[in-house]
Amino acid sequence: MDVNSLTLLVDILDAGNLSEAARRLKMSRANVSYHLNQLERSIGLQLVRRTTRRVEATEIGLQLYEHGRTIQNALLAARESVTTLGQSLQGRVRLSVPSGYGQLVMSDWLIAFKRLYPGIVLDVLFENRVEDLMRDEVDIAVRVMSEPPQNLVARDMGPVRYVACASPEFAASRGMPIRLDDLRTAPLITAAVVGRQLRVAAYLRDERHEVLLEPTIISENFLFLRQAVLAGLGVGLVPDYVVQDDLRRGDVVTALDEWRLSIFGTNMYLLYMPNRHHTRAAASFIEFILAQAHGSGRGVAA
Structure with missing residues (x-):
């Protein structure tokens, strides 16, 4: 088992199916399937359960996923440290915000952040969809809800009124x-x-x-x-x-x-995937937006 095989398993499970993993990795679906089969054969255990639409991790697959995610995050952090050495903060942050709250409240915050960090690319979606927030490769989502999903990290931005x-x-x-x-x-x-x-x-x-x-x-x-x-x-x-x-x-x-x-929930939350490596740009954005929300002196809503 090598590092590439582990990180491939991470990419497949993050994508949710082999076709999407192939698209993200710019590989053929057959190639992705071949490498996954080789990994399972080398271990002698099934790592994912395949259906017509999705792949789901087995118990051992989930354990290897966690190890692979840790390795992948460490590699990404090391690469970022090298490439940004001596440079101003750069990178891309892709986020999804509610249409109303995003336009009427967050727009000023996003502009202020961009002025503070001109080297960061902000890719902003204004939408209210709540299911499967991360399927469009969004780094961060802001949503109003009563209880945030258990599979996401939720940072409280304040009550909804x-x-x-x-x-x-x-x-x-x-x-x-x-x-x-x-x-x-x-x-x-x-x-x-x-x-x-x-x-x-x-x-x-x-x-x-x-x-x-x-x-x-x-x-x-x-x-x-x-x-x-x-x-x-x-x-x-x-x-x-x-x-x-x-x-x-x-x-x-x-x-x-x-x-x-x-109507839609009692609190606004900033959401992101657990165990996903946050670039310096994304981490800076999260802390900036939370500071703005907590310092605004008013409740928030969708």
Whole structure:
């Protein structure tokens, strides 16, 4: 068994299937399969279980994966130390951020980071997909959720706060929700997950309640949702940062302020794969963004 064989096993399991591993390694699928078979033959044990779509590690395969990942990380760190010796911080960071939070809050942080480290390439995806975050070879993802996945490292960026809000004109003519159940019949303006029934979780001290919602305006574009609220088209159920300037000016009023409302989760998390080598660029980015989130003085939302 050699180092190349171990790191090949790591690449195959990280990719999830032989075809994707071949694409990433710029090899043929047959070549990848051949080297994997040779490794298993030399050990005398099956290292991965193959299905039509995925490969999964056996118990011994998982043990060798951990050893291979440690070796691969050490090699990457050594290579980076040599190539960046005497140079300013360089590299590429590929990240995925929620469309609303990314545009309205994180954009300023990303620009500040780029000014601080001009040699780092930022490759930013604005999306809200939550399943299989790392399938697009993303280094870092930012997502709102109640419980982060067990297979990822999750760094807490702060609580998520939603507000029920409307224009003063709408409040005067139609009235604002007084009870939580009033959200069932109010003309709601909010975001939703395609194919999933929309619910709002509401917390009052130690009590948790849940209400099914039927919005009349649905969008992942929070700037559009804000415009709809200001136009008096209904009650917005949006992250507080979307309307904070409008609240300050009195262009928007809120209701149900005694409740802590949440649609997609209660916290924002910065997520990345465990045991994956972080370049100096990625490590610097993680610490910079966490410092910005914790120093912003406000909660965050999707």
